[in-house]
Amino acid sequence: xxxxxxxxxxxxxxxxxxxxxxxxxxxxxxxxxxxxxxxxxxxxxxxxxxxxxxxxxxxxxxxxxxxxxxxxxxxxxxxxxxxxxxxxxxxxxxxxxxxxxxxxxxxxxxxxxxxxxxxxxxxxxxxxxxxxxxxxxxxxxxxxxxxxxxxxxxxxxxxxxxxxxxxxxxxxxxxxxxxxxxxxxxxxxxxxxxxxxxxxxxxxxxxxxxxxxxxxxxxxxxxxxxxxxxxxxxxxxxxxxxxxxxxxxxxxxxxxxxxxxxxxxxxxxxxxxxxxxxxxxxxxxxxxxxxxxxxxxxxxxxxxxxxxxxxxxxxxxxxxxxxxxxxxxxxxxxxxxxxxxxxxxxxxxxxxxxxxxxxxxxxxxxxxxxxxxxxxxxxxxxxxxxxxxxxxxxxxxxxxxxxxxxxxxxxxxxxxxxxxxxxxxxxxxxxxxxxxxxxxxxxxxxxxxxxxxxxxxxxxxxxxxxxxxxxxxxxxxx
Amino acid sequence: xxxxxxxxxxxxxxxxxxxxxxxxxxxxxxxxxxxxxxxxxxxxxxxxxxxxxxxxxxxxxxxxxxxxxxxxxxxxxxxxxxxxxxxxxxxxxxxxxxxxxxxxxxxxxxxxxxxxxxxxxxxxxxxxxxxxxxxxxxxxxxxxxxxxxxxxxxxxxxxxxxxxxxxxxxxxxxxxxxxxxxxxxxxxxxxxxxxxxxxxxxxxxxxxxxxxxxxxxxxxxxxxxxxxxxxxxxxxxxxxxxxxxxxxxxxxxxxxxxxxxxxxxxxxxxxxxxxxxxxxxxxxxxxxxxxxxxxxxxxxxxxxxxxxxxxxxxxxxxxxxxxxxxxxxxxxxxxxxxxxxxxxxxxxxxxxxxxxxxxxxxxxxxxxxxxxxxxxxxxxxxxxxxxxxxxxxxxxxxxxxxxxxxxxxxxxxxxxxxxxxxxxxxxxxxxxxxxxxxxxxxxxxxxxxxxxxxxxxxxxxxxxxxxxxxxxxxxxxx
Numbered sequence: 001x002x003x004x005x006x007x008x009x010x011x012x013x014x015x016x017x018x019x020x021x022x023x024x025x026x027x028x029x030x031x032x033x034x035x036x037x038x039x040x041x042x043x044x045x046x047x048x049x050x051x052x053x054x055x056x057x058x059x060x061x062x063x064x065x066x067x068x069x070x071x072x073x074x075x076x077x078x079x080x081x082x083x084x085x086x087x088x089x090x091x092x093x094x095x096x097x098x099x100x101x102x103x104x105x106x107x108x109x110x111x112x113x114x115x116x117x118x119x120x121x122x123x124x125x126x127x128x129x130x131x132x133x134x135x136x137x138x139x140x141x142x143x144x145x146x147x148x149x150x151x152x153x154x155x156x157x158x159x160x161x162x163x164x165x166x167x168x169x170x171x172x173x174x175x176x177x178x179x180x181x182x183x184x185x186x187x188x189x190x191x192x193x194x195x196x197x198x199x200x201x202x203x204x205x206x207x208x209x210x211x212x213x214x215x216x217x218x219x220x221x222x223x224x225x226x227x228x229x230x231x232x233x234x235x236x237x238x239x240x241x242x243x244x245x246x247x248x249x250x251x252x253x254x255x256x257x258x259x260x261x262x263x264x265x266x267x268x269x270x271x272x273x274x275x276x277x278x279x280x281x282x283x284x285x286x287x288x289x290x291x292x293x294x295x296x297x298x299x300x301x302x303x304x305x306x307x308x309x310x311x312x313x314x315x316x317x318x319x320x321x322x323x324x325x326x327x328x329x330x331x332x333x334x335x336x337x338x339x340x341x342x343x344x345x346x347x348x349x350x351x352x353x354x355x356x357x358x359x360x361x362x363x364x365x366x367x368x369x370x371x372x373x374x375x376x377x378x379x380x381x382x383x384x385x386x387x388x389x390x391x392x393x394x395x396x397x398x399x400x401x402x403x404x405x406x407x408x409x410x411x412x413x414x415x416x417x418x419x420x421x422x423x424x425x426x427x428x429x430x431x432x433x434x435x436x437x438x439x440x441x442x443x444x445x446x447x448x449x450x451x452x453x454x455x456x457x458x459x460x461x462x463x464x465x466x467x468x469x470x471x472x473x474x475x476x477x478x
Numbered sequence: 479x480x481x482x483x484x485x486x487x488x489x490x491x492x493x494x495x496x497x498x499x500x501x502x503x504x505x506x507x508x509x510x511x512x513x514x515x516x517x518x519x520x521x522x523x524x525x526x527x528x529x530x531x532x533x534x535x536x537x538x539x540x541x542x543x544x545x546x547x548x549x550x551x552x553x554x555x556x557x558x559x560x561x562x563x564x565x566x567x568x569x570x571x572x573x574x575x576x577x578x579x580x581x582x583x584x585x586x587x588x589x590x591x592x593x594x595x596x597x598x599x600x601x602x603x604x605x606x607x608x609x610x611x612x613x614x615x616x617x618x619x620x621x622x623x624x625x626x627x628x629x630x631x632x633x634x635x636x637x638x639x640x641x642x643x644x645x646x647x648x649x650x651x652x653x654x655x656x657x658x659x660x661x662x663x664x665x666x667x668x669x670x671x672x673x674x675x676x677x678x679x680x681x682x683x684x685x686x687x688x689x690x691x692x693x694x695x696x697x698x699x700x701x702x703x704x705x706x707x708x709x710x711x712x713x714x715x716x717x718x719x720x721x722x723x724x725x726x727x728x729x730x731x732x733x734x735x736x737x738x739x740x741x742x743x744x745x746x747x748x749x750x751x752x753x754x755x756x757x758x759x760x761x762x763x764x765x766x767x768x769x770x771x772x773x774x775x776x777x778x779x780x781x782x783x784x785x786x787x788x789x790x791x792x793x794x795x796x797x798x799x800x801x802x803x804x805x806x807x808x809x810x811x812x813x814x815x816x817x818x819x820x821x822x823x824x825x826x827x828x829x830x831x832x833x834x835x836x837x838x839x840x841x842x843x844x845x846x847x848x849x850x851x852x853x854x855x856x857x858x859x860x861x862x863x864x865x866x867x868x869x870x871x872x873x874x875x876x877x878x879x880x881x882x883x884x885x886x887x888x889x890x891x892x893x894x895x896x897x898x899x900x901x902x903x904x905x906x907x908x909x910x911x912x913x914x915x916x917x918x919x920x921x922x923x924x925x926x927x928x929x930x931x932x933x934x935x936x937x938x939x940x941x942x943x944x945x946x947x948x949x950x951x952x953x954x955x956x
Contacts, residue, residue, distance in 0.1 A: 041597040044605055044614050048831035049589045056584040056593050057576070067594050078587040079837050086584050095582040096574070098535070104573040104582075104847065106534040106564050107815050109556040111527045115534050116545050119519040127522055136522050141619040142838055148679050152696055159695040174690045178672075180698035184690065188697050194656075200836050201626050202699070203680030212652045212662065213832055217637040218630055219666055220658035221680070221697060334837060337585050353526035354691050358678050359557050359812060360620055365843065369582065 011380045011459040015088055016061035022466055023063070023441025024071040031068025051438070059086035062460045064443055072438065073463050076445040080274070080306050080455035081334040083373045084382075088459075094372040103364035110139070110361040111354075121364060125371025126340060131316045133326030134342035136349070139362025143305035143333035144199025147268065150329045150341040151190050151203050152356060153348050154266035154299045158188055160351070161297065162262075189221065189260060191253075191267045191298075193228035195276030195448070198268055198303055207268055210276040210448075224260060226253040228273060229281045233412045246285040250292065257296050266299040266328070271317035272413075274306035277448020278421030280412055283321040290323045299328040299348075301341075309335035310377055310458055313387035313417030320415075336373060338366035382458040389460065390417035396468050397422065413454075421453040433474060440470050489858045489937040493566055494539035500944055501541070501919025502549040509546025529916070537564035540938045542921055550916065551941055554923040558752070558784050558933035559812040561851045562860075566937075572850040581842035588617070588839035589832075599842060603849025604818060609794045611804030612820035614827070617840025621783035621811035622677025625746065628807045628819040629668050629681050630834060631826050632744035632777045636666055638829070639775065640740075667699065667738060669731075669745045669776075671706035673754030673926070676746055676781050685746055688754040688926075702738060704731040706751060707759045711890045712876075724763040728770065735774050744777040744806070749795035750891075752784035755926020756899030758890055761799040768801045777806040777826075779819075787813035788855055788936055791865035791895030798893075814851060816844035860936040867938065868895035874946045875900065891932075899931040911952060918948050 012019060030038075034053045041047050058065040062085055064074040074082075084091060094100055099117060108115055127137055138153075140146045170183070177184025192198060192207035199205065200214060206221040208214055229246045232238035257264055269289065273279040293300045307317035309332065314320055318327060326344060333339035340362065343349070350356055377383060394414050401408040406425065413420035424430035430450040437444045444467075447453045456464075490497060508516075512531045519525050536543040540563055542552040552560075562569060572578055577595060586593055605615055616631075618624045648661070655662025670676060670685035677683065678692060684699040686692055705727045710716035735742055745767065751757040771778045785795035787810065792798055796805060804822060811817035818840065821827070828834055855861060872892050879886040884903065891898035902908035908928040915922045922945075925931045934942075 037594065037597065038592075041592060044597065044600055045592070046589075046614075046616060046827050046834060047592065048827075049835055050592055051590055054586060054591045054593050056586060057580050059584060064591070078585065078591060081585065081587060081837060087580075088583060091583045092579060095579040100582065101570060101573040102535050102565075104578065104843065105566060105569045106537060107556065107559065108532060108534060109559060111524075112529055113532045113542070113556060114516075114519060114523070114525065114528055115532050116515065119515065119522065122522055136524075138524060141623075142836065144836060145619075145623065145679060151680075152678075155697065156695045169690070169694055173694060177690050177693040177698070178687055179703070180684055180693075180700050184694055185696060185698035200630075201623060201679045201681065202629070202684075206658055206680075209656055212647070212655050213830060215655040215658075216647055216651060216662055216833070217634045218663065219633065219681075219699060220655070220663035221699070222658050225657070349524050349526075352691060355694070356524060357527055358620065358622060359559060365582065 019061035033067040061085040072443040139340040146331040146339035158265040189223040197275035308332040336370040497539035511545040539563040550921040617818040624809040624817035636743040667701040675753035786810040814848040
């Protein structure tokens with residue numbers, strides 16, 4: 001069990017000696033200042049989805065400060081994004097560095113005019129934690145466009161394979177693409193899974209299947225979706241049922257692939273479906289998926305936008321699968337404040353320039369922060385810290401689940417670091433729980449239809465005891 | 479005519495007292511260090527489109543330094559992006575400010591957790607230069623996703639109009655959208671113009687028509703395109719021809735709109751088609767376009783990603799049209815290092831939260847730089863500076879065109895600030911010209927099939943005399 005002394009050795013204590021031990025509430029939630037200024041901001045910027053107005057300069061470590069001076073223990077971390085806590089001193093140093101000032105003031109068009117520092121920033125940072133088997137990178141600006149860059153690479157590769165390496169574009173291709181028609185703009189597809197979330201741009205949104213509100217009224221490519229296993233938890237007590245469920249989904253997947261007759265360029269999948277409800281599948285499922293995609297000449301894109309960067313107890317969540325061959329591309333963003341995709345070989349680079357291209361092609365200021373985060377994760381052993389904290393959290397929540405099976409069910413994320421979630425009885429109860437928690441000083445998020453998810457930063461320990469305490473109270477009284 | 483003394487009063491002299499008067503070349507182009515390190519960078523990052531490796535910390539004002547220490551007069555400015563020259567001292571101060579450090583270290587999810595500073599940053603910066611009639615903003619990360627956010631707003635608005643304000647989503651809509659099918663994912667379209675460029679994500683790419691290499695092998699929405707006028711230059715000497723050409727294009731546009739029978743949600747158009755070759759149309763064309771779109775319940779999106787932020791001699795290029803009613807949305811990015819779209823009324827905001835949404839919803843660090851650029855433009859009267867420099871440049875180039883009609887033709891951009899372009903005789907001659915200019919110390923860009931475009935920063939004057947001189951030399955000898 002954690003104690004005050006165990007905390008004094010944690011990265012959190014090292015980073016934030018002045019971090020409070022408990023949330024500090026001075027108003028009800030939402031506070032009057034938050035409400036007033038959100039209304040004023042709403043005159044110019046859409047605030048319909050805003051929970052509170054925040055004072056980031058007064059936030060510290062795992063505590064998020066709002067406009068009223070309330071300090072919330074934050075286990076949502078800007079939708080799974082803040083890697084090392086608010087106002088992390090190591091990142092503040094990077095933000096003040098001459099390199100950062102240069103990156104901010106002289107933002108380069110990296111495709112045309114990369115900087116002399118760019119290679120070092122990538123090699124020392126993002127590439128130093130590249131997944132096994134993938135040694136190249138292309139940078140973009142967020143998870144959505146990282147996925148779209150990967151999709152474009154898959155389509156270009158698909159047509160290269162069909163056309164042959166030395167074949168030129170035909171006149172028919174050159175002309176038809178200007179009319180958005182085949183063969184130049186081919187009717188190829190990315191296959192995604194039910195309940196998946198891969199972003200909200202037009203291509204990525206066509207692979208997103210998590211919630212109608214994300215998609216309604218927006219035209220979509222008629223791309224196919226495959227069923228994602230709906231497993232029973234805990235996984236280790238439902239192996240037989242889950243294996244059959246996964247096999248059924250894989251069978252269905254193979255039927256879809258056959259129906260589409262070499263028109264699926266890639267399958268995109270999250271290691272744990274996050275927005276869609278923290279839905280897990282076993283390593284077996286992903287191993288089979290890798291075999292099926294390889295057999296059918298389909299690329300496999302792993303979307304680690306939410307699972308990546310240590311959250312799952314390994315640096316990349318897919319490292320826990322022991323695949324026979326690496327995925328073809330891995331996308332990421334949130335915890336690095338930066339996005340990109342890795343790829344494994346030159347064939348995934350278009351043969352011609354200006355095909356995978358845009359003005360910015362990434363952002364050195366984000367890559368500098370990512371390099372700093374990598375350094376801290378290595379120096380402070382944060383991957384194992386996340387695994388340790390996650391194990392403690394899972395066990396504590398498991399006890400709570402045993403005590404309150406009517407309030408907490410389908411606890412999931414064992415052995416997956418702090419990537420933990422459970423189900424509330426229904427949507428109303430879940431939403432009430434999230435509000436009750438905010439009112440009690442805990443900023444926590446939901447996902448799926450009626451799930452609660454933990455997405456803390458990587459540098460916390462003791463403070464979760466307080467979360468536990470509150471959950472106990474809440475689960476008793478709701 | 480500019481002289482050394484006139485330069486001493488220019489913003490460039492005020493910002494960069496140590497800026498050189500001439501390019502400084504110490505190696506051939508590309509230099510050996512650039513070539514060597516580009517090859518090494520190319521092992522991990524695609525450098526097929528890279529011209530040179532740059533040393534931004536040694537760049538100054540209008541001069542871009544490469545890895546070999548060559549200083550190029552830069553009239554391309556990171557593909558029309560660097561607003562105030564390299565290492566602008568005003569922007570360096572902003573980069574060092576506590577607000578910037580906060581924005582870098584604690585990147586907020588602005589849709590859920592906006593900061594107490596966010597409203598002020600927007601009101602003092604981006605919104606203070608909002609085009610007439612548009613007083614709201616939504617922020618994104620680049621030009622492409624700004625356009626896609628505008629497209630999504632248009633589609634949502636279109637269906638709201640069809641469905642009625644108080645109607646709920648039907649079960650059929652909720653179910654079909656999860657399969658990417660109508661009615662939930664409707665077959666609506668954005669209409670764009672031939673030779674247009676609006677970005678490279680899947681939705682924006684479907685409206686891009688500038689060059690097959692941007693589009694080949696990537697699936698596209700079957701959205702329509704209308705002809706864009708091919709005018710004769712100079713515009714004031716070809717009014718009759720141009721009017722007929724514009725009328726013909728408008729007639730064709732109306733036919734397409736009728737054919738699509740209320741399935742076109744918006745028309746997107748650049749004030750001057752930039753990547754597609756600096757193609758101009760007259761205010762008459764855009765006035766008619768505004769009337770036609772209004773009459774047909776179609777939104778008008780002006781893509782000012784390249785033309786915006788003073789480059790055209792007014793803050794927004796479309797301000798020169800005297801429209802009867804403002805455009806519905808205006809997108810921008812490059813010169814602000816930030817992107818967003820303005821809109822004019824609450825109806826363009828989705829009624830429900832989480833429809834126009836993503837993790838970041840913009841980036842305060844970019845909005846801070848944008849605010850600084852706005853302040854400098856106002857304080858140093860850079861809009862009129864750009865207009866003045868543009869007039870001088872246009873006149874000088876016009877003389878050159880008279881002298882070398884075989885080398886320079888279709889000079890365009892009179893009265894459009896420094897947004898100036900001309901045609902080379904053919905693609906090979908244009909590309910040779912661009913290389914010759916680099917070898918002579920001028921970094922200049924092309925566009926369209928065989929055009930050359932000027933896209934300098936806003937704070938230059940005297941140095942263009944040197945550009946003129948070189949052009950003279952080149953146009954004499956090529």
